Amino acid sequence: MAKMTGAKMVVEALKREGVDVVFGFPGGAIIDVYDALDREPSIRHVLVRHEQGATHAADGYARASGKTGVCLVTSGPGATNTVTGIATAYMDSVPMVVLSGQVPTKLIGNDAFQEVDIVGITRPCTKHNYLVKSVEELPRILKEAFYIAASGRPGPVLVDLPKDVQNAKAEFDYPDTPKLRSYNPVVEPHNRQIERAYRMIEKAKRPIIYVGGGVVIANAHEELRELAEGIHAPVTMTLMGLGAFPGTHELSLGMLGMHGTYCANMAMANSDLIVAVGARFDDRVTGKVDAFAPLAKIIHIDIDPTSIQKNVKVDVPIVGDCRRALQKLVGVMKKAGRPVEAWKDQHAAWWEQIRAWEKRHPLTYKEEPGVIKPQFVIEKLYEMTRGRAIITTEVGQNQMWTAQFYKFDRPRSLLSSGGLGTMGYGLPAAIGAQMAFPDRLVVDVAGDGSIQMNIQELATAMEQRLPVKVVILNNQHLGMVRQWQELFYDRRYAATVFGVTPDFVKVAEAYGAVGLRATKPEEVEGVLKQGLETDNLVIMEFMIAKEEGVFPMVPAGKATTEMLLV
Amino acid sequence: MKHTLSVLVENRPGALSRITGLFSGRGFNIESLAVAATLDPTLSHLTLVTTGDDFIIEQIIKQLNRLVDVYKVVDVSEGEYVSREMALVKVRAEDETRAEVLRMCDIFRCKVVDVSPKTYTVEVTGPQSKIQAVIELLKPLGIKEIARTGTIAMVREKKTV
Ligand SMILES: Cc1ncc(C[n+]2csc(CCOP(=O)(O)OP(=O)(O)O)c2C)c(N)n1
Numbered sequence: 001m002a003k004m005t006g007a008k009m010v011v012e013a014l015k016r017e018g019v020d021v022v023f024g025f026p027g028g029a030i031i032d033v034y035d036a037l038d039r040e041p042s043i044r045h046v047l048v049r050h051e052q053g054a055t056h057a058a059d060g061y062a063r064a065s066g067k068t069g070v071c072l073v074t075s076g077p078g079a080t081n082t083v084t085g086i087a088t089a090y091m092d093s094v095p096m097v098v099l100s101g102q103v104p105t106k107l108i109g110n111d112a113f114q115e116v117d118i119v120g121i122t123r124p125c126t127k128h129n130y131l132v133k134s135v136e137e138l139p140r141i142l143k144e145a146f147y148i149a150a151s152g153r154p155g156p157v158l159v160d161l162p163k164d165v166q167n168a169k170a171e172f173d174y175p176d177t178p179k180l181r182s183y184n185p186v187v188e189p190h191n192r193q194i195e196r197a198y199r200m201i202e203k204a205k206r207p208i209i210y211v212g213g214g215v216v217i218a219n220a221h222e223e224l225r226e227l228a229e230g231i232h233a234p235v236t237m238t239l240m241g242l243g244a245f246p247g248t249h250e251l252s253l254g255m256l257g258m259h260g261t262y263c264a265n266m267a268m269a270n271s272d273l274i275v276a277v278g279a280r281f282d283d284r285v286t287g288k289v290d291a292f293a294p295l296a297k298i299i300h301i302d303i304d305p306t307s308i309q310k311n312v313k314v315d316v317p318i319v320g321d322c323r324r325a326l327q328k329l330v331g332v333m334k335k336a337g338r339p340v341e342a343w344k345d346q347h348a349a350w351w352e353q354i355r356a357w358e359k360r361h362p363l364t365y366k367e368e369p370g371v372i373k374p375q376f377v378i379e380k381l382y383e384m385t386r387g388r389a390i391i392t393t394e395v396g397q398n399q400m401w402t403a404q405f406y407k408f409d410r411p412r413s414l415l416s417s418g419g420l421g422t423m424g425y426g427l428p429a430a431i432g433a434q435m436a437f438p439d440r441l442v443v444d445v446a447g448d449g450s451i452q453m454n455i456q457e458l459a460t461a462m463e464q465r466l467p468v469k470v471v472i473l474n475n476q477h478l479g480m481v482r483q484w485q486e487l488f489y490d491r492r493y494a495a496t497v498f499g500v501t502p503d504f505v506k507v508a509e510a511y512g513a514v515g516l517r518a519t520k521p522e523e524v525e526g527v528l529k530q531g532l533e534t535d536n537l538v539i540m541e542f543m544i545a546k547e548e549g550v551f552p553m554v555p556a557g558k559a560t561t562e563m564l565l566v
Numbered sequence: 567m568k569h570t571l572s573v574l575v576e577n578r579p580g581a582l583s584r585i586t587g588l589f590s591g592r593g594f595n596i597e598s599l600a601v602a603a604t605l606d607p608t609l610s611h612l613t614l615v616t617t618g619d620d621f622i623i624e625q626i627i628k629q630l631n632r633l634v635d636v637y638k639v640v641d642v643s644e645g646e647y648v649s650r651e652m653a654l655v656k657v658r659a660e661d662e663t664r665a666e667v668l669r670m671c672d673i674f675r676c677k678v679v680d681v682s683p684k685t686y687t688v689e690v691t692g693p694q695s696k697i698q699a700v701i702e703l704l705k706p707l708g709i710k711e712i713a714r715t716g717t718i719a720m721v722r723e724k725k726t727v
Contacts, residue, residue, distance in 0.1 A: 119580060120583070123580070123583065123584055123587050124587055124591050127634070128634040128635075129580070131579065131580070133579075148634055180634070181637065182575075182576055182634065182635055182636055182637040183634045304632065305628045305631070305632070306625065306628040306629050306632050309621075309624065309625075310625060
């Protein structure tokens with residue numbers, strides 16, 4: 001076998017793993033890999049403007065496509081700039097491989113120019129990471145990195161590549177399957193536990209299915225739907241679970257939690273059985289844990305045993321792939337052969353109660369003459385895209401209004417930083433999603449604060465000719481923080497009002513994109529129409545009500561039944 | 567409740583700091599930690615003593631198992647187990663106390679491993695409680711320095727006649 005350099009090996013491994021696009025930013029410590037990549041026509045490289053952008057773009061690509069996202073960065077500052085993006089992917093279980101350059105092995109630990117212990121820095125926010133010490137172990141490590149990133153509960157893996165390892169030569173012996181005796185994620189759920197779960201479902205009078213991002217990751221949406229329809233049970237979703245079950249389905253109660261619907265939170269609180277699938281009982285969902293669903297028994301399906309029994313007591317834990325677990329559960333359900341009418345009868349009183357809650361406090365907002373309401377913009381966006389767009393969001397009120405008022409019917413159509421809540425996520429993630437799906441409509445819903453965190457990536461989108469649409473809901477505040485200040489800090493708006501905000505229309509134009517603005521409700525539809533029809537990068541800025549809040553809201557630390565309503 | 571965990575982990579750089587990082591990152595405490603290679607040089611054996619209620623210990627064990635490099639975790643304190651610790655104690659031993667130190671060593675079956683005109687250095691091994699007892703008794707004589715290994719532990723074999 002002919003020998004090849006470490007740098008070439010990296011490119012060969014990318015090819016073998018089916019990688020077609022890499023997001024990155026070069027530097028001296030990774031220049032050799034860049035040189036090798038430049039000679040490989042089958043892999044596209046997207047040059048970002050900041051390494052955080054590379055990680056979010058790889059993340060958006062991964063969430064939209066289900067494939068592993070890849071970034072390439074240099075040592076030191078290049079590597080440290082990826083940390084927020086890595087942590088974001090880690091919290092939301094996104095498969096990602098980050099390749100970072102490193103100073104030559106003999107300089108490691110010497111405070112060399114642009115040296116940083118990135119393996120040490122990222123240890124708590126990667127699923128696993130490697131410092132490659134010799135070119136001989138590089139093929140094995142690359143194989144393991146891709147395998148670990150995508151299997152079990154997915155997550156980011158970092159591989160740190162010293163410059164001399166990139167230059168050294170060895171045989172490229174790429175394993176077909178990695179040999180990792182210590183890493184064996186449990187995929188196959190336990191049959192007895194599935195049987196137990198079914199018997200519990202059979203007895204329940206007030207069941208609810210509670211769905212998280214795990215269902216999206218496992219591509220288990222079909223099976224989920226079969227179960228929900230089969231037992232005629234209501235379904236509520238976390239932010240990450242939106243789209244796993246159609247938001248327009250009659251069984252859907254929408255999102256639950258801090259900004260969830262009244263109905264979903266009341267139904268959780270009053271249920272006698274929670275079937276949790278790929279969701280982790282995050283504090284934004286449970287509110288005050290002691291007061292959470294006091295009467296409910298809990299069945300919890302998750303591929304990660306650490307998620308089970310972490311925040312709430314679980315009666316039937318099921319460790320395994322969500323899809324396999326739901327398939328098995330549906331299998332048991334079908335074998336039992338109970339007609340759906342029987343389920344409907346059993347849950348009739350429950351549904352009556354649920355419909356009453358829905359009627360009492362539907363998701364709504366107050367219109368004000370002459371003022372653009374953000375919810376109205378999202379409703380119109382939903383109508384005009386017929387729910388077909390891939391939506392990314394930034395973080396804050398813009399994110400929550402999107403979650404509430406855009407009805408996600410399909411998985412992988414909402415890309416949002418749920419776990420870490422990273423401002424600046426949406427634009428680069430939209431770039432990644434558009435790279436994965438050049439023909440689909442990709443919209444980033446942004447706040448005026450968040451968009452400024454990675455606004456430099458407009459250049460990346462222009463360079464790649466990506467017709468991403470950016471909807472800025474401009475309330476001239478860091479809205480979500482302002483809302484907390486309004487409610488809990490006597491309206492002292494400490495540091496939530498910008499003294500200077502750029503003219504976003506001109507910003508768009510400065511990058512060669514199209515900028516549009518609406519200041520009155522009558523202009524909203526026109527701007528959206530024009531923006532969505534324009535085959536270019538477009539920023540649509542909507543000057544919205546300055547002090548609009550996101551409601552319902554469960555104040556932090558309160559029970560989920562103690563909602564503030566519109 | 568105190569728990570003694572026995573962990574088999576890949577003998578690779580970073581593996582140990584991943585384990586200790588897991589404890590510090592989640593606010594769990596490590597009371598003692600001892601690590602060394604096993605018969606298989608690619609695996610290290612690690613004994614870790616920590617405290618927590620059942621809930622926390624369950625989380626710790628699951629979190630450890632989740633690490634890519636961790637091969638096996640056993641809570642040895644769930645059943646019968648033997649545990650040992652070793653300490654080196656440098657104790658003041660001048661004219662009037664020299665005999666006293668030696669007498670203590672004799673009672674506790676400790677070994678004197680170094681002697682100077684003013685000190686004895688004593689090696690003690692045993693369960694943690696014994697080490698503690700020896701230290702308490704030597705304290706009034708004047709301890710100058712202590713080095714302890716942390717606990718190592720093993721599950722007892724089932725005995726059948
Ligand atoms: C990187 C980062 N810094 C700070 C925060 C805290 N934070 C959460 S929401 C928010 C306000 C966001 O303002 P904007 O982007 O204008 O959106 P709006 O809430 O007004 O829709 C802030 C500062 C965060 N989530 N991420």
